[in-house]
Amino acid sequence: MNYLIRGRVALVLKIVIVSLVSAILLMLTQSAFAQREYVIAAYLAISVLILALTYLTKISIPLKFFIPGILLLTAFVIGPILYTVAMSGFNYKTGNIISKEEAIDLIELRGTETSPDGLAFDLKLGKFGSEQAVLVSDITNLKYFVSTGKTRTEVAAADVTLNEYGVAVAAPNFVALNDSELSGADKAYSAIKFKYDEVYFIALEGLETGIVSRQLLEFDASNDQFINLVDGTLYKDNGRGNYSSINDESVILEPGWRAPIWFENYTKIITDPRVREPLVRVFIWTVVFALLTVLTTFALGLLLALALNKPIRGRRIYRSILVLPYAMPSVMSILIWGGMFNTEFGAINTLFGSDIAWFSDPNFARAAVILVNLWLGFPYFYLISSGSLQAIPSELQEAAAIDGANPRQIFRKITLPLLLQILSPLLIASFAFNFNNFNLIFLLTGGGPRNDLDGEIAGATDILISYTYKIAFGSSTQDLGLASAISLIIFILIASISLYSLKKSKVLESFA
Amino acid sequence: MKNWLTQNLWRHVIGISICLFSLFPLYLVVLSSFSSSGSLQLTSFTPTEISFKNFKVLFNDPTIPYLTWVKNSLIIAGSVAVLSVIIGSASAFAFSRLQFKGRKFGIQLLLLVQMFPAILAISAVYVIMERVYNFAPSIGLGTQSGLLLVYLGGAMGVNIWLLKGFVDSIPTELDEAAKIDGASAVQTFWLIFVPLASPVLAVVALLSFIGTFNEFILARLFLVDMESRTVAVGLQQFIGGQYSQNWGPFAAGSILASIPIVIIFLSLQKYIVSGLTAGSVKG
Numbered sequence: 001m002n003y004l005i006r007g008r009v010a011l012v013l014k015i016v017i018v019s020l021v022s023a024i025l026l027m028l029t030q031s032a033f034a035q036r037e038y039v040i041a042a043y044l045a046i047s048v049l050i051l052a053l054t055y056l057t058k059i060s061i062p063l064k065f066f067i068p069g070i071l072l073l074t075a076f077v078i079g080p081i082l083y084t085v086a087m088s089g090f091n092y093k094t095g096n097i098i099s100k101e102e103a104i105d106l107i108e109l110r111g112t113e114t115s116p117d118g119l120a121f122d123l124k125l126g127k128f129g130s131e132q133a134v135l136v137s138d139i140t141n142l143k144y145f146v147s148t149g150k151t152r153t154e155v156a157a158a159d160v161t162l163n164e165y166g167v168a169v170a171a172p173n174f175v176a177l178n179d180s181e182l183s184g185a186d187k188a189y190s191a192i193k194f195k196y197d198e199v200y201f202i203a204l205e206g207l208e209t210g211i212v213s214r215q216l217l218e219f220d221a222s223n224d225q226f227i228n229l230v231d232g233t234l235y236k237d238n239g240r241g242n243y244s245s246i247n248d249e250s251v252i253l254e255p256g257w258r259a260p261i262w263f264e265n266y267t268k269i270i271t272d273p274r275v276r277e278p279l280v281r282v283f284i285w286t287v288v289f290a291l292l293t294v295l296t297t298f299a300l301g302l303l304l305a306l307a308l309n310k311p312i313r314g315r316r317i318y319r320s321i322l323v324l325p326y327a328m329p330s331v332m333s334i335l336i337w338g339g340m341f342n343t344e345f346g347a348i349n350t351l352f353g354s355d356i357a358w359f360s361d362p363n364f365a366r367a368a369v370i371l372v373n374l375w376l377g378f379p380y381f382y383l384i385s386s387g388s389l390q391a392i393p394s395e396l397q398e399a400a401a402i403d404g405a406n407p408r409q410i411f412r413k414i415t416l417p418l419l420l421q422i423l424s425p426l427l428i429a430s431f432a433f434n435f436n437n438f439n440l441i442f443l444l445t446g447g448g449p450r451n452d453l454d455g456e457i458a459g460a461t462d463i464l465i466s467y468t469y470k471i472a473f474g475s476s477t478q479d480l481g482l483a484s485a486i487s488l489i490i491f492i493l494i495a496s497i498s499l500y501s502l503k504k505s506k507v508l509e510s511f512a
Numbered sequence: 513m514k515n516w517l518t519q520n521l522w523r524h525v526i527g528i529s530i531c532l533f534s535l536f537p538l539y540l541v542v543l544s545s546f547s548s549s550g551s552l553q554l555t556s557f558t559p560t561e562i563s564f565k566n567f568k569v570l571f572n573d574p575t576i577p578y579l580t581w582v583k584n585s586l587i588i589a590g591s592v593a594v595l596s597v598i599i600g601s602a603s604a605f606a607f608s609r610l611q612f613k614g615r616k617f618g619i620q621l622l623l624l625v626q627m628f629p630a631i632l633a634i635s636a637v638y639v640i641m642e643r644v645y646n647f648a649p650s651i652g653l654g655t656q657s658g659l660l661l662v663y664l665g666g667a668m669g670v671n672i673w674l675l676k677g678f679v680d681s682i683p684t685e686l687d688e689a690a691k692i693d694g695a696s697a698v699q700t701f702w703l704i705f706v707p708l709a710s711p712v713l714a715v716v717a718l719l720s721f722i723g724t725f726n727e728f729i730l731a732r733l734f735l736v737d738m739e740s741r742t743v744a745v746g747l748q749q750f751i752g753g754q755y756s757q758n759w760g761p762f763a764a765g766s767i768l769a770s771i772p773i774v775i776i777f778l779s780l781q782k783y784i785v786s787g788l789t790a791g792s793v794k795g
Contacts (some may be wrong), residue, residue, distance in 0.1 A: 028647070028648055028651075031647040031648060032644075032647045032648070034647065035646050035647040037643055037644075037646070037647060040640075040643065040644065040647075060612070061610070061696075061697050061698070062606045062610045062612040062697075064697075064698065065602040065603060065605055065606035065610070065697075065701070066602070066603050066606050068599045068602065068603075069599050069600060069602065069603035069668055069672055070603070072599065072661075072664055072665040072668045073625065073665060073668045073669055073672075075661075075665050076637070076661065076662055076664070076665025076666050076668070077625055077628065077630075077633070077665060077666060077668060077669050078625065079636075079640065080633035080636035080637045080640060081625075081628055081633055081636075083633075083636035083639070083640060084632070084633050084635070084636040087635070087636060087639070300530070303526060304526065304527070304530055307522065307523040307526040307527055308523060308527060310519075310520070310523065312520050312523050312524065312527075314524075314527075318527045318531060320778060321531045321534060321535060322527075322530065322531060322534055323777070323778065323781065324534055324535070324538060324774065325534045325537075325538075326777070327773065327774040327777035327778055328538070328770050328773070328774060329722070329725060329726050329744070329766075329769065329770050329773050330726055331726055331728050331744040331747075331748065332744075332747070332766035332769065332770055333537065335747065335748060335751065335762070335766070336537050336540070336541050336763075336766065337537060339751070339759055339762075340537060340540065347536075347540055375533065375534065375537070378530075379534070383781075436629045436631055436632070438631050438729060439726075439728050439729065442728075442729065443728070443748065465629075465631055465632070468632075469634070469729075472634070472635040473635070473638075473733075480635050480639065483635050484635060484636070487632040487633070487635070488632075490629075490632055491627075491628055491629070491632055494627060494629060495624065495627045495628070498627045499627075502623075
């Protein structure tokens with residue numbers, strides 16, 4: 001072992017691993033750079049540099065221990081946190097997902113209008129001289145012409161070769177694409193506006209048809225605006241990720257792009273009642289849910305710990321059975337409980353002979369959530385309370401008993417206060433954990449029930465984190481900017497609670 | 513006799529009733545996994561039949577690649593557990609034992625970072641990995657290796673923090689002696705620290721394994737293909753999707769997947785509980 005670490009084997013191994021990792025990272029850097037992901041490319045390049053410096057020189061010994069952890073931490077924790085901060089300052093939602101350049105291209109591409117008589121022609125793709133061209137057949141009028149982006153050349157009916165449908169397939173100076181060229185031509189040819197007349201052009205619709213269209217919206221790069229060529233309306237950048245009409249701010253061109261709106265996602269939470277009201281409702285339930293969970297799980301766990309605090313017969317068996325809910329993978333247990341609450345077939349209704357639609361009624365759904373979380377969580381507090389009960393010196397209780405206190409008084413005046421003091425950091429940690437207990441809500445009720453009629457996505461059992469998830473990944477609209485802002489607010493809340501608890505438990509003092 | 517009643521009867525009453533509460537769902541799953549009706553219905557408390565139909569479906573139905581899901585879960589959770597302990601313990605060792613500039617600041621930063629619940633950054637991770645996919649399809653969104661990296665990195669803060677707590681509690685006498693004997697930091701780490709801390713490292717690896725095995729939402733966002741899913745995602749989709757109400761095979765599948773976890777948990781209960789009090793809460 002010692003030889004392995006100090007000897008040549010270790011050195012060779014180290015060089016091989018470092019070069020291998022560096023080579024992979026460099027490859028990734030290069031492709032990231034090619035895709036214009038400059039931030040990621042820079043991160044990767046710096047990682048390679050640091051790796052090489054750390055492991056191939058003697059610059060710093062602590063760094064040798066830190067580097068892998070820190071690189072991962074930066075990439076997948078600090079990076080995403082910073083990215084969340086950045087996203088929260090942007091108008092970044094459905095309709096405003098892409099970059100401005102992409103949005104301009106798309107608006108131009110979609111800003112066309114077909115001719116009033118809906119003219120469409122069969123055509124063939126090919127080359128006219130060296131230029132990309134289409135051979136267009138006007139079958140009704142038996143007219144044929146070759147169009148490129150700039151010119152339109154009539155071809156006499158006598159000069160073209162027709163196929164069995166009457167579509168021209170060959171003409172003088174026109175070379176049709178063969179099948180293999182055709183398969184890759186889609187993108188290049190779709191981007192070309194083949195000439196029809198002074199105003200209209202032919203836009204490709206598939207590989208064999210063209211529709212006569214005209215450009216409606218034209219981009220004016222020097223003034224950063226769109227002009228409607230027909231009615232002359234100007235569309236200016238509204239500073240929020242869209243071009244909007246100068247006559248009517250609410251008329252905007254789709255799609256928009258992600259644009260910085262600074263603190264608007266945050267101010268919206270306070271000022272916009274459509275955002276604020278569901279959020280306040282969800283926040284209140286989140287706090288109630290987390291508090292009730294801590295209270296119920298702690299109470300039941302403590303009761304058990306007290307009951308089994310004496311070496312009674314079968315204590316070991318009790319203990320093994322009691323921790324089972326905690327040992328089961330929680331995803332499975334939650335899904336099983338979900339099935340048990342089923343109205344028609346569920347075991348709960350069968351057991352009590354009731355007919356309750358558990359997940360359709362807000363209050364029953366909330367009760368179910370609390371009950372399931374009680375089942376999942378009480379073993380944790382049972383284990384911890386029974387450990388702590390043994391840590392409380394028995395002298396105190398004995399002294400109280402001698403002074404004539406009854407067992408109930410001893411518990412209320414001595415045991416419980418001491419226990420709470422010992423367990424308060426864990427109670428707070430449990431609160432913080434349940435505050436973000438996404439799996440439970442998502443898998444048990446999906447946040448529901450919710451009122452479909454008012455279009456509100458927050459349900460009766462949604463907690464902040466599941467609501468945020470719905471905002472970010474909802475099925476109809478996705479608002480990553482707002483979701484990020486809410487995420488950061490939750491983080492600040494959780495971090496303050498945790499820091500307060502740590503401060504209380506004096507962990508921070510050990511840094512001094 | 514009267515004494516026994518007042519002293520111990522209530523203890524047994526509470527013990528037995530809460531045991532029933534904790535066993536009820538589990539008993540029901542076992543019951544329905546051996547029933548052929550395929551629902552989680554409670555028809556009677558005693559098993560009326562013992563059928564292996566549900567287990568056969570799991571292993572033979574080509575539309576339910578259960579074994580592949582199990583394999584995926586084991587590979588992902590296993591790799592995350594091993595790698596995160598190796599990488600995390602090195603960092604934890606440095607924070608705990610080595611002296612360097614900015615140590616205090618580093619620890620405070622780590623403390624703050626590990627408080628950030630990974631789930632809050634989920635949209636950022638999603639968008640970042642979507643962009644990574646554009647230039648590196650093999651580690652971006654939709655791949656198991658991408659998910660593995662996200663798990664590994666995402667849990668790094670908590671893992672280093674947890675491990676640091678453990679390392680702090682290991683007495684320093686031995687590595688100080690090694691230092692006096694002329695051992696370098698790297699030697700102290702491998703020859704003194706790792707053997708000394710190996711039981712603790714094993715527990716942290718197991719906690720990390722169970723946590724990853726249980727992780728649901730990132731896996732659901734990341735793994736779209738039927739074949740690449742983990743057990744948690746596969747089974748959830750299985751009862752939520754086209755097979756709704758098909759509880760029999762689901763029950764069988766969750767029992768099989770849970771048994772190893774439950775066994776690990778019960779046999780290492782003592783250590784895991786000490787890990788839990790040190791600040792981690794099982795998800």
